[in-house]
Amino acid sequence: MGWQKRILSIDLSRGTAESEPLNMAWADQYIGQRGLGSKYLYENMDPAADAMSPDNVLIFATGPLTATAASTSARYSVITKGALTNTIACSNSGGRFGAELKNAGYDLMMIKGRAQEPVYIHIEDDRVEILPAGEIWGTTVWQTEEWIHKRHQDPQIRIASIGRAGECGVRYACVMNDTDRAAGRTGVGAVMGSKHLKAISVRGKVGTTVAEPMKFLEVVRQTNEKLAESDGRKGMSHNGTQAMMESMNTFGGLPTRNFQDVQFVGADRIDADAMWQRGEDGHRNMIQNAACFGCTIACQRVSHVNPNHWTVRDRPEYQKAGGGLEYETAFAFGPMVGVDDIDALTFAGFLTNEHGMDPMSFGGTLAAAMELYEMGVITQADTDGVDLKFGSAEALCTMVEKTGKYEGFGQILGLGAKRLCEKYGHPEIAMHVKGQEFAGYDSRALQGMGLGYATGNRGACHMKHDSFGPDTKDQSGNGKAKPIRNSQDSIAVVDSSGLCIFPMGVGWRFDDYRELLNAACGRDWSKDDLRAIGERIWNLERRFNELAGFTGADDTLPRRLLETPAPSGTAKGKVCELDLMLKEYYELRGWNEDGSIPDSLLQRLEI
Amino acid sequence: MQIQLKLGGELKRYGSNGLQEFEAEGALTVAAVLDRLGIGTDVDQVLVIVNDEIVPPGEHAGFELKDQDRLAVMPQLKGG
Numbered sequence: 001m002g003w004q005k006r007i008l009s010i011d012l013s014r015g016t017a018e019s020e021p022l023n024m025a026w027a028d029q030y031i032g033q034r035g036l037g038s039k040y041l042y043e044n045m046d047p048a049a050d051a052m053s054p055d056n057v058l059i060f061a062t063g064p065l066t067a068t069a070a071s072t073s074a075r076y077s078v079i080t081k082g083a084l085t086n087t088i089a090c091s092n093s094g095g096r097f098g099a100e101l102k103n104a105g106y107d108l109m110m111i112k113g114r115a116q117e118p119v120y121i122h123i124e125d126d127r128v129e130i131l132p133a134g135e136i137w138g139t140t141v142w143q144t145e146e147w148i149h150k151r152h153q154d155p156q157i158r159i160a161s162i163g164r165a166g167e168c169g170v171r172y173a174c175v176m177n178d179t180d181r182a183a184g185r186t187g188v189g190a191v192m193g194s195k196h197l198k199a200i201s202v203r204g205k206v207g208t209t210v211a212e213p214m215k216f217l218e219v220v221r222q223t224n225e226k227l228a229e230s231d232g233r234k235g236m237s238h239n240g241t242q243a244m245m246e247s248m249n250t251f252g253g254l255p256t257r258n259f260q261d262v263q264f265v266g267a268d269r270i271d272a273d274a275m276w277q278r279g280e281d282g283h284r285n286m287i288q289n290a291a292c293f294g295c296t297i298a299c300q301r302v303s304h305v306n307p308n309h310w311t312v313r314d315r316p317e318y319q320k321a322g323g324g325l326e327y328e329t330a331f332a333f334g335p336m337v338g339v340d341d342i343d344a345l346t347f348a349g350f351l352t353n354e355h356g357m358d359p360m361s362f363g364g365t366l367a368a369a370m371e372l373y374e375m376g377v378i379t380q381a382d383t384d385g386v387d388l389k390f391g392s393a394e395a396l397c398t399m400v401e402k403t404g405k406y407e408g409f410g411q412i413l414g415l416g417a418k419r420l421c422e423k424y425g426h427p428e429i430a431m432h433v434k435g436q437e438f439a440g441y442d443s444r445a446l447q448g449m450g451l452g453y454a455t456g457n458r459g460a461c462h463m464k465h466d467s468f469g470p471d472t473k474d475q476s477g478n479g480k481a482k483p484i485r486n487s488q489d490s491i492a493v494v495d496s497s498g499l500c501i502f503p504m505g506v507g508w509r510f511d512d513y514r515e516l517l518n519a520a521c522g523r524d525w526s527k528d529d530l531r532a533i534g535e536r537i538w539n540l541e542r543r544f545n546e547l548a549g550f551t552g553a554d555d556t557l558p559r560r561l562l563e564t565p566a567p568s569g570t571a572k573g574k575v576c577e578l579d580l581m582l583k584e585y586y587e588l589r590g591w592n593e594d595g596s597i598p599d600s601l602l603q604r605l606e607i
Numbered sequence: 608m609q610i611q612l613k614l615g616g617e618l619k620r621y622g623s624n625g626l627q628e629f630e631a632e633g634a635l636t637v638a639a640v641l642d643r644l645g646i647g648t649d650v651d652q653v654l655v656i657v658n659d660e661i662v663p664p665g666e667h668a669g670f671e672l673k674d675q676d677r678l679a680v681m682p683q684l685k686g687g
Contacts, residue, residue: 250656
């Protein structure tokens with residue numbers, strides 16, 4: 001109940017697909033989705049294995065609340081060893097695919113090995129087939145979805161797939177689902193491509209049940225009411241995450257031109273208001289908002305590029321509605337590379353969806369390349385003749401397409417910022433943690449964010465901790481370790497539930513997730529019980545990374561954030577006080593001074 | 608006394624176009640401005656910045672604004 005109590009185990013090398021009972025002891029210890037998927041990964045592969053080898057394991061995991069009546073119950077996670085980071089990778093997505101997989105009767109799908117030839121997995125409840133995908137190898141995500149729908153003559157099939165970027169090993173390739181939803185970070189799409197797995201298509205008719213239906217529905221009613229009444233939710237529905245653009249720019253935490261600045265003059269031309277504003281020709285970027293399965297927030301943007309804009313004027317296939325700008329995409333294609341052309345940003349967003357790439361990592365990589373270009377390290381001889389200066393919308397759009405198609409300099413950009421800068425002998429220019437590029441928050445202005453980035457189990461990530469409250473009350477490193485540790489553990493639970501993290505900021509508290517989980521799973525977890533589970537998940541991920549070769553020395557930030565003061569904004573003159581925070585954080589975690597996990601803690605957590 | 612007021616995100620509904628001159632006679636605190644705008648109910652949900660300095664919720668009542676100060680009131684940062 002809540003769980004389907006069944007997993008699907010697929011071996012692509014052997015061409016086998018078998019259903020197995022879910023390990024319920026692990027489910028009680030790790031709940032589902034991120035936690036349970038990480039446990040299955042930990043127990044089924046050598047963390048030291050090459051991420052792009054057949055020895056890596058690729059897991060698609062739902063949570064006990066996925067596909068239930070709870071708001072935001074769309075979530076599933078892709079868990080593997082990341083191609084970008086070589087850390088444990090857990091990338092979370094919404095849309096419809098996760099709910100369909102759960103409704104087909106599976107909590108989790110574990111994929112091992114590598115197919116001889118390109119294949120896709122087709123699931124209709126108990127019927128699981130591994131089918132040839134030679135015909136669609138080399139096509140885009142959008143073409144793949146269209147082909148599978150036609151082939152099976154069922155528009156309700158839900159599909160997760162990779163584009164050319166994933167096939168070719170672009171290190172930050174995504175797994176895309178439902179056209180424009182993405183398990184976006186850490187290169188899970190490149191791992192899928194390395195297995196010669198083009199897509200997974202699912203049609204689920206089994207359905208999902210909960211342990212205590214009446215109690216569950218009452219909690220759903222109460223929690224939905226909280227979201228309905230919340231001003232924060234209303235703002236999120238109207239502006240989506242793009243509301244952050246204006247706030248971060250005013251605050252002075254908006255990474256600009258590869259973190260050389262923290263405020264961007266053109267921010268008001270690409271923010272939420274700009275998306276809603278009608279131009280002189282009557283065109284408006286924003287069409288409407290949209291929701292993932294079961295969501296009552298609907299933060300998704302549906303947008304279109306002005307048909308007269310140079311990017312699409314002669315390309316009618318892009319003159320349509322599609323997934324619009326969310327904050328992280330807008331930051332990465334905007335301030336990070338100095339571009340303030342909203343149509344160019346929207347078009348570039350369409351391309352990353354179409355080819356299946358993480359816009360945040362792409363933007364971080366392009367920004368590093370632009371800085372190297374302005375330093376004279378890279379020239380037009382390297383960039384296929386493209387003038388790769390900051391602020392060039394043409395360079396942005398050209399390079400997104402080249403990378404998505406794995407052509408020319410796009411192959412170099414496909415390495416990610418760390419590898420690209422190492423290749424050109426300037427590793428200090430790459431803005432990353434553990435190989436992953438940053439989100440749109442500068443840790444000189446948001447100190448706790450810096451600690452969260454540095455200790456992130458999947459590298460620089462803003463979604464696995466929450467420090468905005470403490471960070472906006474005090475811009476020093478004091479007292480940041482505890483809220484970061486606590487939020488990392490709480491969010492590990494939310495990410496394991498099958499629900500989205502967004503309700504947390506706009507009306508819900510941790511207890512709301514707890515009540516939904518208890519009613520769905522028939523458990524009586526207290527807050528402390530769940531936080532202990534969160535701690536176990538965090539440490540399991542950390543342990544995987546230790547076994548993969550990571551140490552406390554990897555819990556760091558680029559020199560620019562530690563040594564170069566913020567040039568403007570509320571944090572003008574400040575650097576990130578990481579050393580201060582990290583020492584306190586290790587103590588709170590009960591880790592050794594060098595950041596390693598003591599055996600006694602592993603035993604207490606039963607890892 | 609005149610201050611430059613900027614309202615961000617959904618808070619723009621509390622003032623015209625989000626950006627405005629705000630005039631007052633005599634002393635004016637951040638809390639008084641929030642109160643006059645009708646924002647004062649949940650100060651943890653807003654982020655107040657005066658001349659590039661954060662004013663935490665606990666200091667709203669005691670923070671006196673000066674002529675030509677730049678006051679920004681934004682929705683609390685949430686991420687995403």
